[in-house]
Amino acid sequence: MPPRPLDLLQGTLDLLILRTLALGPMHGWAISQRIQQMSDDVLRVNQGSLYPALHRLETAGWLSAEWRATEQNRQAKFYQLTRAGQKQLRAETESWERMTEAVGKVLGGSEGF
Numbered sequence: 001m002p003p004r005p006l007d008l009l010q011g012t013l014d015l016l017i018l019r020t021l022a023l024g025p026m027h028g029w030a031i032s033q034r035i036q037q038m039s040d041d042v043l044r045v046n047q048g049s050l051y052p053a054l055h056r057l058e059t060a061g062w063l064s065a066e067w068r069a070t071e072q073n074r075q076a077k078f079y080q081l082t083r084a085g086q087k088q089l090r091a092e093t094e095s096w097e098r099m100t101e102a103v104g105k106v107l108g109g110s111e112g113f
Helices: 012-021 028-038 047-059 083-108
Strands: 063-069 075-081
Touching: 012 028, 012 047, 012 075, 012 083, 028 047, 028 075, 047 063, 047 075, 075 083
Parallel strands: none
Antiparallel strands: 063 075
């Protein structure tokens, strides 16, 4: 039985969106598909979480957006990182690395097991 997709911790989605958009401009559905693909289908972003996060990041000035045609010639809002978004991505990546290192230390401890 394959492992079930994981729910994302609060704040993690922002980091994943910023990282995904570092690859270039994308529309919402492509962002969610890319995160799923890059995580080997472990992480799935539902639309009810994705679009509020994109709006929040755009309001914060970390993303800019414009309406364009998709590959299927449908209109979609394409998002891209701003300079402030690139800076935020670096800061959040550093914070995430510190957090995962700290959690790894706690999980790696042999006390009580």
